[in-house]
Amino acid sequence: MITRRDVLTASAGIVLAVADRVAPVLAQPLAKTVHVLTGFTPGLQDALARLVTGQMSDYAEIIVVETRPGAGGRIAVEAVKNADADGSVMLLAPLGFMMFFPHVYRSLRYQPSDFTPVSTVASTPTLLMVGPKVPADVKTLADFVAWCRANPKLATFGTPGAGTTLHFLGTTLGRSAGFDFLHVPYQGGGAIQDLVKGVIAAAVMPIGSALGLVQSGDLRALATTGPRRSPFVPAVPTMREAGYPALEDLTWFAFFVPAKTPAPIVEKLNASIQAAVRTDEVRSGMAKLAFEPDVIAMGDFARLIASESDRWKAIVQATGFVPTD
Template identity: 80%
Template sequence: MVETRPGAAGRVAVEAVKTANADGTVMLLAPLGFMMLFPHVYKTLRYEPRDFTPVSTLASTPTLLTVGPKVPGDVRTLADFVAWCRANPKLATYGTAGAGTTLHFLGAMLGRTAGFDFLHVPYQGNGSIQDLLKGEIASAIMPVGSSLGLVRSGDLRALATTGPHRSPFLPAVPTVGEAGYSSLEDLTWYGVFVPAKTPANIVEKLNAAIQGALRTDEVKSGMAKLAVELDSISMGDFARLIVSQSERWKAIVQATGFVPTD
């Protein structure tokens, strides 16, 4: 049973899995930010990454920087946009899916790296795309899938993706690395976690089942429809990825001077 348990920026679901039976029947499907970013942005977090065993990554997606009608039509590249933001500091805004997310910090890093004030406007869900279309904000930093159709229709302009390579869904859009901002490279990974006390043989069985599912044509084509890339790495690499990304984001959060509110 796939259950959505929204609340507290997703922490409700994480806490529910932490205290669930460790028998392989309860698992968390979440972006890695829950494990490698949240510990650095919340004052009181009622879980730690060590409360979970990472089972498998499923997919990843780069982040996309888009601009809307508030930005003049001749702004077609990230370099153009940076120049426009510097020249129009009161208009340089970006929307994301919330404060304290990787999307928020990517925008903050862009402003710091390029040397302009980039005002963050947090929304819930895809709300930033709506306001971007209306011209309320200049840009949005969101997962590729959130605005793919609007980019293809020409309603929004895609300036850069944050992946290490161009997104197969937007092959004409350069990466941040190509645009000269390689420090902004980032992928949002989605993975499966179980309570830490889950026996190893059950974790292995679950991992094998997931790997089997990821090899099917149904999952491959389904992920393409969801605009995410199938991305599976070994359990060991998955655990190491969380550790390395945690260190990276800890430094980023501190550098941006983010002040947790709860």
């Protein structure tokens, strides 16, 4: 299975080669307004889109970021699938939209083959947090697992929705640790609000969703899912360090265009995105959002989607989850 480490190692030389090859194509921006769609209400994702596209004037003179929330992000994905394949409409989305959704929705009206993956831009691990419902002496993941086993009726965790990668990470933790971890789905930031209020015991969320509350001590972070400790919470161990290597996972955010977009346009867009991510403005802006710059070359990106899709298919099936409409 191709891993994140394999991808980043292989990509280093390829990125420079692609940039050199398409440099002549980048001479002039597209003579049109370009639209970038995201699938959620305003928040971290559209902020990331605005940050990156703000440094892409070599690709287009005007780039408009639009939020198209609904159906777990699928409305935006379907809109891009049906858009003109001329580089004027793009999707910025978590990689899970392509590698994960096909395994949780029966009536998905798109397939990964309907899109051309252009470039990843950032990644973030997931954070397991607990709130005041959990006693203050629970300080580690091992402590929390023991508490959940002793208090099965209180062992609840919230996420932004059922059928998400966050949902399955929490469920897999419970299965791996031998306790019933009850999932409570929310919309938007409701899980964090109820976690702070003590309504639920834990939440599984991207780091940026609650970093301030963790830093202030209102919430306690027990583990992250990254392959290494996050620079934003360096004192928090990884799931692998805590004894759960199967829960290692990153959420990548990436740009996609409709499948039939001509290769020269895709290459121009790829080079523009990667150049934007290398700027100090984008890197400092990502740090404020608790994202890490993470660029993967096009060929490795496509292989990563296929590999991660197989991994998540096995995880979903192991939980007994029944695909929904």
